[in-house]
Amino acid sequence: MEESKGTLAKKIVINSVIAYGVFGAVQVFYRLWKGFTVSSRMREVLKDMPATKGAGHDAPAGWIRDLQRNLYRLHDWRLEICEGRPISKNLGFSWSPAPYTLLANDPAIVRHILKDEFSKYTKPDSSIDPFFYYFEDFLGSGIFVQKHGVGSEDDGQEWTKMRKVSAQIFNRKNFNSMMQDVFIEKAEVLRRFLERKFVSEPASNADAVDIQACFFNFTFDSIMRIFFGEDTNTAEGQKNTYGQAFDDANAASRTHGVDSIAPFMIFTTFLPWPFGGKNGGFARAIYDFLSPQHRQLRRCTKILDREANRLVKNCLEDPKFSERKDLLALFLQAKFSSDFVKQMVLHLIIAGRDTTACLLSWMVYELTKNQDVQQRLHDEIMQKLPPGKAMDWKSLSPNEMPYLNGVIYEALRIWPPVPFDLKMAFEDDVLPGGWKVPKFASVAFIPYNMGRDPERYPEPLHFRPERWIPFNAPPQHEFPVFQAGPRICLGMDMAIFEAKTATVELLRHCRFEMVPGQEITYGDKITMDIKSNGKEQFLVYVKPW
Numbered sequence: 001m002e003e004s005k006g007t008l009a010k011k012i013v014i015n016s017v018i019a020y021g022v023f024g025a026v027q028v029f030y031r032l033w034k035g036f037t038v039s040s041r042m043r044e045v046l047k048d049m050p051a052t053k054g055a056g057h058d059a060p061a062g063w064i065r066d067l068q069r070n071l072y073r074l075h076d077w078r079l080e081i082c083e084g085r086p087i088s089k090n091l092g093f094s095w096s097p098a099p100y101t102l103l104a105n106d107p108a109i110v111r112h113i114l115k116d117e118f119s120k121y122t123k124p125d126s127s128i129d130p131f132f133y134y135f136e137d138f139l140g141s142g143i144f145v146q147k148h149g150v151g152s153e154d155d156g157q158e159w160t161k162m163r164k165v166s167a168q169i170f171n172r173k174n175f176n177s178m179m180q181d182v183f184i185e186k187a188e189v190l191r192r193f194l195e196r197k198f199v200s201e202p203a204s205n206a207d208a209v210d211i212q213a214c215f216f217n218f219t220f221d222s223i224m225r226i227f228f229g230e231d232t233n234t235a236e237g238q239k240n241t242y243g244q245a246f247d248d249a250n251a252a253s254r255t256h257g258v259d260s261i262a263p264f265m266i267f268t269t270f271l272p273w274p275f276g277g278k279n280g281g282f283a284r285a286i287y288d289f290l291s292p293q294h295r296q297l298r299r300c301t302k303i304l305d306r307e308a309n310r311l312v313k314n315c316l317e318d319p320k321f322s323e324r325k326d327l328l329a330l331f332l333q334a335k336f337s338s339d340f341v342k343q344m345v346l347h348l349i350i351a352g353r354d355t356t357a358c359l360l361s362w363m364v365y366e367l368t369k370n371q372d373v374q375q376r377l378h379d380e381i382m383q384k385l386p387p388g389k390a391m392d393w394k395s396l397s398p399n400e401m402p403y404l405n406g407v408i409y410e411a412l413r414i415w416p417p418v419p420f421d422l423k424m425a426f427e428d429d430v431l432p433g434g435w436k437v438p439k440f441a442s443v444a445f446i447p448y449n450m451g452r453d454p455e456r457y458p459e460p461l462h463f464r465p466e467r468w469i470p471f472n473a474p475p476q477h478e479f480p481v482f483q484a485g486p487r488i489c490l491g492m493d494m495a496i497f498e499a500k501t502a503t504v505e506l507l508r509h510c511r512f513e514m515v516p517g518q519e520i521t522y523g524d525k526i527t528m529d530i531k532s533n534g535k536e537q538f539l540v541y542v543k544p545w
């Protein structure tokens with residue numbers, strides 16, 4: 001009796017293992033078959049579109065090796081492989097819909113995906129794109145990762161709500177005037193800090209200032225006050241828990257996202273549920289658990305959450321709550337839940353802080369390379385807005401300060417803070433020019449390439465603010481540095497105003513010179529920062545005029 005019970009249990013175990021083996025094999029086979037069918041169809045639809053330029057780029061995933069070799073100069077590589085083609089393709093794997101990417105440089109196509117057929121193209125699906133999956137892990141489900149249109153489960157209602165609420169608050173007059181005062185005050189703090197670093201000839205390396213770090217501190221301090229009503233002073237070296245956790249989480253989500261591209265493909269395609277499958281199953285949970293980067297991400301998101309709770313609580317308990325004009329208070333006064341508000345604010349920080357700091361860093365880089373431009377800009381500032389004269393939206397407008405405006409636009413053109421961006425097609429489509437797009441292909445628009453197109457901008461690498469005088473705002477789809485269409489950047493005016501304020505305040509007093517011996521390139525983040533001799537920094541000497 002005992003023996004037959006044991007034999008029965010053994011049989012059950014063996015049969016279960018066999019059944020699971022068959023079930024698993026069927027799953028994997030089904031996924032491969034489905035992936036193969038979808039990707040064959042994508043290739044068929046794309047057969048008339050040229051591949052990007054490069055050996056092997058015609059073959060499925062044939063460009064990946066070339067990409068790996070060129071990662072350190074990614075944007076210039078893209079410029080070369082797309083040259084002269086309104087759109088070109090990078091075919092994905094034969095057994096998966098990922099990563100089929102179409103690289104567009106033609107304004108008509110950009111307009112089509114971002115505006116005319118807006119509802120067909122949205123954020124990539126995190127079950128196809130691991131990078132996006134970890135971005136969501138870090139950012140939760142705020143405005144940046146919300147889908148719209150046919151690719152979203154709620155027909156874009158959540159995104160519409162977030163966009164509406166933030167747009168109303170961004171347009172409020174009192175919020176805008178508060179913003180203006182904060183930027184001016186924080187720019188003054190930075191200027192005083194830099195004046196303490198003044199050097200005379202000859203300067204030594206010990207006197208060098210990492211101006212990029214200064215700009216990241218400036219934009220962080222400004223945003224903390226505008227969004228949270230919190231007074232931080234990282235510009236003068238003060239440490240800040242929220243800022244540190246934010247930077248560390250951002251870096252960890254990116255590194256872990258890139259590292260997990262290959263394991264993600266294996267878990268989702270070759271492992272049966274529940275060990276693998278959609279979103280990677282247990283295998284992915286274990287992989288994440290064992291990864292130091294992912295542990296770092298979890299640790300930081302906990303800190304961010306704790307800090308955000310503290311800020312929300314302080315705000316609600318503030319006796320002056322009803323008079324406060326920071327974004328957090330405005331959201332809470334409008335009775336949005338604190339969870340919604342925490343996410344919104346986190347997204348606005350990621351949207352607004354690094355982008356503007358990158359713009360200012362590249363602008364100073366160009367000013368150090370083009371001392372005649374720096375001199376002319378200083379002259380305009382001393383003539384129109386000398387020290388002591390107040391700045392506001394009007395006095396910084398393109399009409400009042402055309403050269404300053406030209407300098408900012410020229411920096412945005414050559415060094416767009418978001419140099420590359422993509423959307424995923426959630427329906428078959430046909431682009432202007434007759435190019436067919438299959439469902440699940442990603443379509444990228446590339447401000448870096450478009451700003452360096454010699455037909456639109458002759459001698460594109462020459463920094464010439466005069467190109468923008470007199471100023472006619474470029475059509476969004478021809479200059480998609482802030483994106484275009486219904487999802488155009490909400491903070492565009494704020495960013496340009498912030499950059500102008502800082503530029504005027506600094507250039508009134510300080511002159512910048514590049515520290516010699518730096519090999520300047522860009523980093524590999526979503527926002528393009530400066531790398532000098534392999535480090536994320538840009539060293540300058542600060543001198544009086």
Ligand code: HEM
Pocket residue numbers: 143144163166347348349351352353355356359416417418421422480481482483486487488489490491492494495496
């Ligand atoms: C030079 C500075 C800036 C640049 C170049 C820039 C660029 C962009 C780009 C390219 C996008 C589209 C991203 C995507 O959905 O794929 C975007 C979206 C957005 N930006 Fe900016 N941005 C800048 C500054 C700011 C600032 C200061 C804020 C305000 C906090 C801000 C708020 C937003 C928001 C909320 C979105 C999402 C809009 C939506 O999805 O509906 N940005 N920005």
